[in-house]
Amino acid sequence: MPTRSTTPARSTSKTQIVEMLKADHKKVKKAFKEFEKLDPREDAEACEALVEQTCDDLEVHAELEEQVFYPAARQAVKDVDLLDEAEVEHMTAKVLIGQLRGMSAQDDKFAATFKVLGEYINHHVEEEEGQIFRQLGSSAAEWDTVLERMQQRRAELMEEKGLPAEQAAAPARPGKARSRPAAGRGRKGAAEARPQAAGGRSTGSDGDEE
DSSP, X not given: OOOOOSHHHHHXXXXXXXXXXXHHHHHHHXXXXXXXXXXXXXXXXXXXXXXXXXXXXXXXXXXHIIIIIHHHHTTTOSXXXXXXXXXXXXXXXXXXXXXXXXXXXXXTTHHHHHHHHHHHHHHHHHHIIIIIGXXXXXXXXXXXXXXXXXXXXXXXXXXXXXXXXXXXXXXXOTTOOOXXXXXXXXXXXXXXXXXXXXXXXXXXXXXXOO
């Protein structure tokens, strides 16, 4: 009996992975645009809720990439330096997210810090969608297994953060902040960002216009 090829399944799984990550990108980029319409002084609660939700989303997304997607992508992309830079970019964003966790909307640099984080994220997304995703090609990576691991890990991360599973694809909702520890938002996590010192390979993202 002839053996059925697994290539179509791998290709479909790879497409689902890319679409999952692009959906995350689109969600946080929309949140940064929504923040621009708010005034931290007059809409403090809404601003803090939006920032908190966005930081949570970035942390979940980055953990998925660092723990599951990037290791698999190393078997596929031609320029592995792109992945090294992406991981450094994540570390840079952790600094900004850590600062935001300890701020309130009344802090003078609250809005500026979130804006800079957004600029880093936009640059990072352009490189990831413009180069890393496009280099995945027809590699022999076990994308069906990678997809399963990413879905499982996402569910675990959402549960760890106390987020309902459906929020993984839901837009951030200003004004509905979850309770925080008295000391501030001192939760550490990973996130995406583009350090200013990193190399400029960005070629633009595809399909993520708001």
